[in-house]
Amino acid sequence: MRYQEWPLASNMGDDISSAVDASSVQWVLVVKKQDVKTVKTVLEDRCLLNRSRKITPFWTSSNNNDECCLISTTFVEWESFTGDMEHHLKELGIEDLVVDAHILTTKDPRETEFTTPLRRAVQTWITSLPKGTITDEQAMALPQELRSGYSIYLPMLLLPPSTFTTPAWSALLPTLSIDQCAALYRTIANIMSLTHVAINAPIPPSTLDSPNTLRSPVNLVPLHGDFGPPSPIASPTQTDLDAAFWVSARQNGISQTWAPRHTMFSRGNIKEKARILALPSVREAAGYTAVDLYSGIGYFAFSYMRAGMSTVVGFEMNPWSVEGCRRGAEMNGWTVEVHEERDNIKENVQGKQMILFQMDNKHAEVVVGQLSQKIPAVRHVNCGLLPTSKASWGTALSLVDEELGGWAHLHENIKIEKIDTRARHVLSICQAVLDVQRDHQGGQTTMLELEHVERVKTYAPGIMHCVLNIYIPPNPRRS
Ligand SMILES: C[S@@+](CC[C@H](N)C(=O)[O-])C[C@H]1O[C@@H](n2cnc3c(N)ncnc32)[C@H](O)[C@@H]1O
Structure with a gap:
């Protein structure tokens, strides 16, 4: 470029x-x-x-x-x-x-100095301050120092972590009263026609006593509006879910919703979502089933659904994300059913477009096995966990329909200069796993194919979020 x-x-x-x-x-x-x-x-x-x-x-x-x-x-x-x-x-x-x-x-x-809504809002707030509260230099610097990378997830404004950390802002904020700060955030919300304002923060890899497997955004800082009780609420009741603050976003024409205090949202995956929508192997598998082993709020699961899969089965441990996925599916007009138990799968799953299991995906093989008479054959399995999804690769290979074959989409953070080597290594690990699986099934093994390595986005300096598309051919014994 x-x-x-x-x-x-x-x-x-x-x-x-x-x-x-x-x-x-x-x-x-x-x-x-x-x-x-x-x-x-x-x-x-x-x-x-x-x-x-x-x-x-x-x-x-x-x-x-x-x-x-x-x-x-x-x-x-x-x-x-x-x-x-x-x-x-x-x-x-x-x-x-x-x-x-x-x-x-x-x-x-x-x-055009004050023409972003955010700057205009700050300018309005500045003019409302009693004379002498800030100097002319500050009045000039404060709007100018506001960076642009904010997001709007209706009805919330999400400011980047660096907002208000620049020289003029960090000098001023500690001198303001609580009411003056509240007026600042309220003016921003009002001028931007939003009801909530928060400052974003990186998702910590662990919380005080355990790894943050659920990717809870525990460091998000609400500034304006009622965000509901903070995370973690590990087992939310229906009352908790209803009382929480929910936001939504629309990407590639697909709606998603989540409670920002309890579930992460990664805007950067929009490119991968768009790729799934147009991926020939997904289009060809229209009418079959896709399984998303880390379905979250429907990040990738919804793209498989929109691309024409008949059924999408999702596994997700975070109950807040499962609820977001359920609500999102309804927003997009898809029928959806949530299960919390791995046995006693309800009869009414038949014909449901999205079937969500609020549980660890280590149960996926058993659960999908129980569903097999009720859903079309599984052709695509998505493993969307970073920094690596390797814990689920064996499961993914075993879920793909043996007669028809299919694809596993493995997400992995890889050092840019090692992408090719690592991709070949992942393929060889998967091949070894498939060989054992096919041996147990009494079938001949087949050679996996690394169809494509998608470079989704830079995750950190020198590290690329990649998706490896692996084709699993049919089991010759079965086909
Ligand atoms: C990175 S997040 C969202 C993934 C989404 N595909 C993305 O990249 O935006 C991963 C999700 O996987 C869920 N998760 C992690 N380990 C899991 C497991 N073993 N079984 C089911 N869900 C899991 C977390 O709760 C989280 O919602």
């Missing part, structure tokens, strides 16, 4: 070239037609899409005559990143989807 300064009125559509006259800087992204929806959704999700400019078709010889479109971003959301666009696109997980990016230069960038 290359980027350069514009205006390039010569090869731009009217819509975009007129932006040069506007008193703002904007980024314009050139995106292949088939990727427009994904990029648009990512930008929307981060409030980076400039809705006032239509997405316009764009052809040049440099695009290899591929049909492309121009997507215009909001100026102010991007201004802190204009020096390092490639890095920012990587952070958004869309670097491979953006063919080219251009800056539309501004006449006077100061004119």
Whole structure:
């Protein structure tokens, strides 16, 4: 991807070239037609899409005559990143989807100083302060220091962890009264037409006394609005679930919902979700079953469902996520059934589109075995746990229908320079496991195929979140 300064009125559509006259800087992204929806959704999700400019078709010889479109971003959301666009696109997980990016230069960038809703809100709050509370320098610096990477998960504004840690903010906040702080957060919520504001925090790998297997967002800091009691509530009652604060997001046209105090949400997986939706092996398996061994709130499970699978079976230990998945399935119009016991599977699972098991996926083989007469054959198994899903690889291989064969999708964090070696190593581990399984079944073994390694997103410096697509051929004894 290359980027350069514009205006390039010569090869731009009217819509975009007129932006040069506007008193703002904007980024314009050139995106292949088939990727427009994904990029648009990512930008929307981060409030980076400039809705006032239509997405316009764009052809040049440099695009290899591929049909492309121009997507215009909001100026102010991007201004802190204009020096390092490639890095920012990587952070958004869309670097491979953006063919080219251009800056539309501004006449006077100061004119747009307060034009993000967040900055406008802070500006409003500043003007409401009694004279002398802050200096003119502070009044200038406070809005400017607000970075853009916030998310809106309706009806909540989720600010990045670094918000309010910059020099002007960290000097001011300790001097404010509780009421003044509350007024700041309330003004932000009101101006942005939201009801809740929180500051995000990385999900800790462990809590005080145990590993954080459920990925509970225990460090989230609510600033405004009633978020309900904090995590952990390990075994929530229906009253707990109903009393909690729930938010939602829509990605690739699919709704998801979760209680932000109790369940993580990873926005960066949107690219992998979009890939599943279009994956030929998934499309070919329409009408069959997919199993998601770490189904969470439906992150990937929903994409299998939307892509045409007849049934999706999910395993998830976090009851808050199971409830989010159940609610989300209903929001998308799918029938759903939740089971907490591995025996006594209810008769009414037959015909249900999503069947969720609130339990450790180590029971999946037994449970799916019991379901086998009630659901179509299993063709896809998703193992979506980071930093590694290896605890479930054996289960995944055993779940795929022996007669028809199928695919396992193994998520793994891998050092970038070791991706190929590690992928081959994972394949050899899986082959050894399959050999033993087939031996027990009295069948011949078959050679697994590593169909593809998807680089989903940079997880940490030098570490890539990868998905290994492994094809499991039919068992010759059975086919
Ligand atoms: C990383 S999270 C969400 C996964 C989702 N696929 C993603 O990457 O966004 C992993 C989920 O797996 C669940 N989990 C972890 N170990 C599990 C197990 N052994 N059985 C079932 N669920 C498990 C956690 O509760 C958590 O919701």
